[in-house]
Amino acid sequence: MKTEALTVELADRSYPIHFSESLVSLKQCVRSLREAGRAVRVISDARVLDAQPDYLSQAGFKREEILSLPAGEPTKSIQYFDECLRFLASQAVNRDGALFAFGGGVIGDLTGFVAASYLRGIDFYQIPSTLLSMVDSSVGGKTGINLPEGKNLVGAFWQPKGVFIDVNLLKSLPKREFAAGMAEVIKTGMLADASLFEKLESLDGLQPESAELPDIIRRCCAIKASVVAADEKETAGSGGRALLNLGHTFAHAIENVAGYGDYLHGEAVGIGLHLATRLSTALGCIADKDVERVVRVCKTYRLPTVLESELPIGQLMAAMQRDKKNRAGKLRFVTMDAIGTAVTREDVDSELVRAIWKEAGAL
Structure with a gap:
């Protein structure tokens, strides 16, 4: 695996993604902030802190600088957004403060939105602890929280100052969470890299200890960095950053109707990837055999491809109407012209x- 940092190219807001010796890089970052007289704070969740009790102290953080929140999708809410803001305000953190997210996609999205909002914007850094957040949500600056009406309906584009990816953190990740992260890896191959998808097809699954994993994570980050650099705020009339939502129009509807927490995000994405592929074949864009390929890969990495219980189609369609990708009242989907080539x-x-x-089993 390459050891040098990967840069997300955004002119004066460019930032590094550290892969090798990331704990050392993180420790240096924290030390530099302190030497400059800047306050540092961390938002994490109880499950990550229990699984990695010494990680933050090794990086140079103090216990009183850490806010621990409940694990799970319901934490990505107005209630905990408020709690985070008050945590910073009660400790009189100034505009030169720096906020770190230590956790998965929920914590990263929430922390980023807190950083974007507090005092009209303070610096933040990502320390992703799950596979899903390493390959997807920690990179690109999409931050936000959910509403009962839909996922990620409130938020801001707010780029981190740096991302510290430590594959060793995955060794304490529950197997279900690791599998959920694989959905975003598979998605990346499906939308932008046929060779990555073929690599996943050739393997008999992956584990946190797999020798292939670091390079796969880096490749996913490189693809996302390239897409973000070209269309940071998803304003392209077609294609662009919206392509990263392959399968997500279906997935977000599943999460909303089933109730946040019934499906992990990656599990809903696994189903969504299957359905997006079926949609692509129904539109005559790809061959039927590609549906079989996608289903087979998802199952190899322990992801569901159909609903585990019946959900009302009417509610699913209504949830889709609230999807943030829609334009002029029209549903906007990401489909494929081939494995590795996606379009909106x-x-x-x-x-x-x-x-x-x-x-998929809806009624």
Whole structure:
């Protein structure tokens, strides 16, 4: 694996993603901030802190600088957004303070939005502890929280100052969480890198200790960094950053209707990838055999491809209407012209979408 940092190229807001000896780099970062007289604070969740009790202290953080929150998707809410803001305000953290996110996608998204909002914006850093956050959510500056009406409906684009990826953190990650992260790895291959997808097909699964994993994580980060650099705030008329949402229009609807927490985000994405592939075949864009390939890969990495219980199609369609990718009242999907080549489209008939939901077990 390459050891040098990867840079997310955003002109004066460019930042490094550290892969090798990331704990050493993190420790140096914290020391430099302290030497400059800047306050440092951390937002994490109880599960990560229990699994990695010494990590933050090794990096140079003090216990009183850490806010511990409950684990799980419900924490990505207005309630805990408020708690985080008050944590910073009660300790009189100034505009030169720096906030660190230590956890998975929930903590990273929440912390980033807190940093974007507190005192109209303070610096923040990502220390992703899950596979999903390492390959996807920690990179790119999308921050936010959920509402009962839908996922990520409130938030801001706020880029981190740095990302510290330590694959050793994955050794304490529950198997279900690791599998959920693989959904974003598979998604990356499907939308932008056929060779990555083929690599995943060739393996008999992955584990935190797998020799192939560091290079796969780096490749996913490189692809996302490139997409973000070209379309940071998802303003492209077609394609662009929206392509990173392959499978997510279906996935977010599942999470919303099932209730946040019933499915891990990556589990819903696994189903969404299957359905996005079915939609692509129904539109005549790719071959039927590609559906079999996607299903096979998802199952290899222990991801669901159909609903575990029946969900009402009407509610799923209504949730899709609230998807933030939509334009001019039209549903906007990401489909594929080939494995490794994704496109956005707005000309999908709603009855076709309903039929695909039925194939997934909706009623």
